[in-house]
Amino acid sequence: MAGEHQLSAVQEAYAFIDARIRSGVYGAGQRLVADDIAAELSMSRMPVREAFRRLASDGVIMLRANRGAIVSSLGEQDIREVFEMRAVLEGLAAGVAATRMTPSQMRDLERLLDRMEEANLEHQTWVTRHRAFHEYLTDLAGMPRVSRQIAVLHTVIEPYMRDWVSREVNSMQSRNCHEHIMVALRHGDRATTEQVLRSHVLSTIPPFAGSLIREV
DSSP states (O other), rough: OOHHHHHHHHHHHHHHHHHHHHTTTSSOOOOHHHHHHHHHSSSSHHHHHHHHHHOOOOOOOEEEEETTEEOOOOOOOHHHHHHHHHHHHHHHHHHHHTOOOOHHHHHHHHHHHHHHHHEEEEEEOOOHHHHHHHHHHHHTTHHHHHHHHHHHHHHHHHHHHHHHOOOOOSOOOOHHHHHHHHHHHHHHHHHHHHHHHHHHHHHTHHHHHHHHHHHH
């Protein structure tokens, strides 16, 4: 039982830190103090330190001998790499999902897309719902290792995505940007869906990277 409790505490600490990095509460380059996080979660330092090790293996934070845990920072090339990795993995998962989706799951995906559209100019809400749409779709592939890698990539990029969309003056046209994915899924063709999803993710790179360069 003690081992299960310890594992649960590690998972709690991991989820807590992961959520704070994704939301931007812990910013790039920020030092994370295990004692402070442990106190906030009312647990010992050990689960927090184990969560640090897991997040470091994900590439979300860095462990430095003289500074401890530091939230990772991404440059332009890092951003491009993350999107290119997402394109490959999400394309793979979406292609598989297209061959096994039920009508009920398609309706769920439609509702998630509707919720994105409803967010409109509430850009931070839009980012959260955008991730929910993509993760639901990729989870339908039934490939937990792939889904896990995709989730890590989303965590790495999400703070930058939130900053980017916060500077957008136009509404987020979720339906226009994602309807071609829905069309491919309805046809159930693996190769087409995989290509469409890859192109969708890759199309984000030019405006996203361009915005990043202007901010430097």
